[in-house]
Amino acid sequence: MNTVVLKFGGTSVGNVDRIKKVCKIISFYKKNKKRVLVVSSAMSGATNDLVKISKLISHNFDKAEYDTLVSTGEQTSCALIAGRLNHLGIKSRSWMSWQIPVETEGAHSAARISRINVRELNNFLKQGGVPVVTGFQGINNKNRITTIGRSGSDATAIMLAKFIKADECIIYTDVDGVYTTDPRQYKNAKKIKKIFYDEMLEMASLGSKVMQPTSVQDAKLNNINIQVKSSFRTNTGTLITGLKKSFSDKIITGISSTKNDAKITIVGVKDRPGIAASIFKPLSKNLINVDMVVQNISQNGKETDLTFTIKSEDFKKTEKLIKKNKKITYKKISFDKNVSKVSIIGVGMITSPGITYRMFRALASKKINILVISTSEIKISVLVSRENVKKAIAVLHKEFNLD
Amino acid sequence: MNTVVLKFGGTSVGNVDRIKKVCKIISFYKKNKKRVLVVSSAMSGATNDLVKISKLISHNFDKAEYDTLVSTGEQTSCALIAGRLNHLGIKSRSWMSWQIPVETEGAHSAARISRINVRELNNFLKQGGVPVVTGFQGINNKNRITTIGRSGSDATAIMLAKFIKADECIIYTDVDGVYTTDPRQYKNAKKIKKIFYDEMLEMASLGSKVMQPTSVQDAKLNNINIQVKSSFRTNTGTLITGLKKSFSDKIITGISSTKNDAKITIVGVKDRPGIAASIFKPLSKNLINVDMVVQNISQNGKETDLTFTIKSEDFKKTEKLIKKNKKITYKKISFDKNVSKVSIIGVGMITSPGITYRMFRALASKKINILVISTSEIKISVLVSRENVKKAIAVLHKEFNLD
Numbered sequence: 001m002n003t004v005v006l007k008f009g010g011t012s013v014g015n016v017d018r019i020k021k022v023c024k025i026i027s028f029y030k031k032n033k034k035r036v037l038v039v040s041s042a043m044s045g046a047t048n049d050l051v052k053i054s055k056l057i058s059h060n061f062d063k064a065e066y067d068t069l070v071s072t073g074e075q076t077s078c079a080l081i082a083g084r085l086n087h088l089g090i091k092s093r094s095w096m097s098w099q100i101p102v103e104t105e106g107a108h109s110a111a112r113i114s115r116i117n118v119r120e121l122n123n124f125l126k127q128g129g130v131p132v133v134t135g136f137q138g139i140n141n142k143n144r145i146t147t148i149g150r151s152g153s154d155a156t157a158i159m160l161a162k163f164i165k166a167d168e169c170i171i172y173t174d175v176d177g178v179y180t181t182d183p184r185q186y187k188n189a190k191k192i193k194k195i196f197y198d199e200m201l202e203m204a205s206l207g208s209k210v211m212q213p214t215s216v217q218d219a220k221l222n223n224i225n226i227q228v229k230s231s232f233r234t235n236t237g238t239l240i241t242g243l244k245k246s247f248s249d250k251i252i253t254g255i256s257s258t259k260n261d262a263k264i265t266i267v268g269v270k271d272r273p274g275i276a277a278s279i280f281k282p283l284s285k286n287l288i289n290v291d292m293v294v295q296n297i298s299q300n301g302k303e304t305d306l307t308f309t310i311k312s313e314d315f316k317k318t319e320k321l322i323k324k325n326k327k328i329t330y331k332k333i334s335f336d337k338n339v340s341k342v343s344i345i346g347v348g349m350i351t352s353p354g355i356t357y358r359m360f361r362a363l364a365s366k367k368i369n370i371l372v373i374s375t376s377e378i379k380i381s382v383l384v385s386r387e388n389v390k391k392a393i394a395v396l397h398k399e400f401n402l403d
Numbered sequence: 404m405n406t407v408v409l410k411f412g413g414t415s416v417g418n419v420d421r422i423k424k425v426c427k428i429i430s431f432y433k434k435n436k437k438r439v440l441v442v443s444s445a446m447s448g449a450t451n452d453l454v455k456i457s458k459l460i461s462h463n464f465d466k467a468e469y470d471t472l473v474s475t476g477e478q479t480s481c482a483l484i485a486g487r488l489n490h491l492g493i494k495s496r497s498w499m500s501w502q503i504p505v506e507t508e509g510a511h512s513a514a515r516i517s518r519i520n521v522r523e524l525n526n527f528l529k530q531g532g533v534p535v536v537t538g539f540q541g542i543n544n545k546n547r548i549t550t551i552g553r554s555g556s557d558a559t560a561i562m563l564a565k566f567i568k569a570d571e572c573i574i575y576t577d578v579d580g581v582y583t584t585d586p587r588q589y590k591n592a593k594k595i596k597k598i599f600y601d602e603m604l605e606m607a608s609l610g611s612k613v614m615q616p617t618s619v620q621d622a623k624l625n626n627i628n629i630q631v632k633s634s635f636r637t638n639t640g641t642l643i644t645g646l647k648k649s650f651s652d653k654i655i656t657g658i659s660s661t662k663n664d665a666k667i668t669i670v671g672v673k674d675r676p677g678i679a680a681s682i683f684k685p686l687s688k689n690l691i692n693v694d695m696v697v698q699n700i701s702q703n704g705k706e707t708d709l710t711f712t713i714k715s716e717d718f719k720k721t722e723k724l725i726k727k728n729k730k731i732t733y734k735k736i737s738f739d740k741n742v743s744k745v746s747i748i749g750v751g752m753i754t755s756p757g758i759t760y761r762m763f764r765a766l767a768s769k770k771i772n773i774l775v776i777s778t779s780e781i782k783i784s785v786l787v788s789r790e791n792v793k794k795a796i797a798v799l800h801k802e803f804n805l806d
Contacts, residue, residue: 016456016459016460019460020460050479053419053483054483054486056419057419057422057423057483057486057487057490058486058487058489058490060490061486061490062485062486062489062490062496064496065482065483065485065486065489065496065497066482066486068478068481068482068485068497068499069478069479069482069483069486071478072475072478072479075471075472075474075475075478076453076472076475078471079468079469079471079472080456080457080460080468080472082465082468082471083457083460083461083464083465083468083469083472084460084461086461086465086468087460087461087463087464087465093465093467093468094468094471096471096548098501098502099501099546099547143502144502145499
């Protein structure tokens with residue numbers, strides 16, 4: 001008998017009607033003779049409401065109490081789902097993470113699942129029951145409630161799928177899958193039927209909101225097939241899976257773009273060995289993530305221009321850190337907050353030469369200027385002026401036959 | 404060092420401002436060098452909101468899931484209180500009942516606390532910390548969350564006071580103590596400074612809303628001194644305590660009245676041994692509580708009139724059960740839904756003869772007709788027409804020098 005883990009996100013269980021709908025979806029799997037384990041997030045809005053209250057209580061709310069507070073959200077949704085399933089005549093019960101237990105390591109609000117004792121869950125599944133497990137949370141070695149960060153319910157589902165040896169893990173969310181590019185940016189965007197972990201990792205890191213990179217990484221490490229589907233519509237979703245021998249026929253799987261990049265250029269930096277390190281060390285210390293970097297070859301061997309990108313929200317802090325950095329001398333700092341990174345992603349590019357050339361040619365044909373370039377094995381990113389993003393996506397989508 | 408248990412009810416922690424106020428009260432005890440353990444109810448309204456949602460999910464919501472659902476209320480309030488105390492620089496942490504654990508026996512939603520492991524709590528108290536414990540809930544021997552019925556937080560506080568050997572248990576609520584009679588019924592009602600368990604038991608059973616009888620019983624059995632106080636005002640409350648050698652100087656401690664009694668008279672019942680049992684057995688089976696009973700002496704040895712009182716809400720069911728009872732024959736059933744029970748309570752009456760006479764004389768002086776009488780060692784109750792309740796309370800309050 002097939003075993004599936006079904007994970008429902010916050011909007012999927014956002015109100016009483018949605019919970020009833022979700023229980024119909026679950027009953028459909030039961031009718032199809034599946035063993036079903038459910039993982040649920042908190043009802044959408046519930047967690048944010050609790051966070052708001054905690055801020056009124058203290059601007060520096062105790063981390064452990066914060067986790068205790070917000071974890072009530074999943075307890076509520078899971079009790080309601082199990083209550084509804086029983087109402088429908090489907091044997092079910094909720095499991096709080098401490099009842100299983102789901103053991104975690106690491107700091108409060110950023111814990112990671114280390115071990116899950118699935119004995120009780122497996123027994124209940126064997127008896128035909130549907131366990132409903134709280135996502136997003138666990139306990140630490142002090143028996144206190146921990147949470148595993150936003151979107152942590154995906155991680156719970158993936159780790160449970162691993163430990164109960166499920167055949168599939170289906171992530172129900174408010175979008176119906178992963179698209180070749182953001183449909184709001186380009187109307188010809190197509191849903192991807194199958195995407196490989198590494199591609200999905202790049203997509204997630206580069207702005208696709210469907211899944212967090214850490215969850216994709218978990219799935220990859222544990223070789224769990226993930227189906228991303230909409231709980232609002234019935235059409236098929238996107239399968240996220242491992243690279244099989246039969247290669248993808250497509251070179252490029254998807255195109256992503258970012259909205260919150262900023263470009264900084266330090267002009268006329270006095271060039272000497274280790275100058276880049278001197279610039280980036282204070283940024284790193286302040287948790288500012290430097291993404292793309294390009295250093296011009298110095299014309300006279302004395303001075304160089306260094307360009308790099310950061311998140312827009314880090315801009316002011318970065319400017320301040322550079323200005324008070326006494327280890328560097330330079331002529332001026334220039335910056336551009338109207339830039340975006342456009343990336344093409346696909347494992348196919350490993351075996352297909354000339355992709356970079358095709359990308360640059362396509363962009364040039366639309367007179368789109370490339371500001372910075374960065375590449376990895378399965379991804380090429382270019383920084384362009386934000387006004388060119390839509391045009392860039394459109395021309396690349398056509399160039400790589402995604403339309 | 405003195406150890407106190409402070410219990411806060413739902414209205415006392417009803418919003419962010421109230422929680423801040425409660426934490427000021429707690430800090431006051433800490434400044435006075437007390438060891439403090441806090442028990443909290445859910446924020447007022449929170450539990451009712453959850454109950455409403457559960458009814459929308461199922462009109463027959465699973466009992467175990469119901470307990471899991473509503474227990475989130477205390478988890479929220481306790482995390483917020485502990486968060487606030489830490490904000491104020493007072494070392495504190497929340498304990499969910501499963502973390503302690505608070506072990507319970509009995510059915511879901513009506514469990515009773517059987518054992519509390521206070522080792523961790525005691526250690527934390529010794530370190531100067533303030534444990535904040537969820538009231539109203541525990542776990543059963545299947546490791547599932549149970550609740551101990553409405554007002555169950557009082558029971559949690561009393562049992563914790565017992566197990567940690569606290570010197571006092573202070574119940575903070577929205578009234579500032581126990582009154583000689585309901586102040587809404589009689590403006591000269593006075594706050595009682597000290598009341599004995601047995602008196603409080605009678606008061607609670609007879610309609611005083613301050614504490615549930617089961618909680619008073621718990622306190623009595625474990626000899627826990629209880630102080631009932633308002634978290635909204637600073638004046639002293641009422642001490643509920645055991646009978647010491649120094650007797651009360653007052654004969655009567657308080658007067659209570661009910662609002663939801665109904666009187667039923669079965670006229671012309673064929674009298675035979677065991678007839679009362681035949682009438683009451685089906686009522687008992689249907690969980691209908693018969694309160695006062697009076698049977699007229701049959702005039703001719705053949706027929707009798709039987710009068711008894713029940714809760715108004717049980718009226719229709721009772722009427723139906725009597726009508727379909729084939730073991731009895733009678734002429735007719737008459738009933739009166741406009742009756743109330745007025746009771747005087749006081750351990751002093753054990754040693755003071757003539758109280759019944761003084762009560763009846765006082766009522767007669769105001770031409771108040773007594774419909775039924777029932778007495779216990781420390782209580783005399785009379786059933787009167789509901790229109791006479793206020794008058795009866797006033798004349799009795801004066802008669803027994805409570806004004």
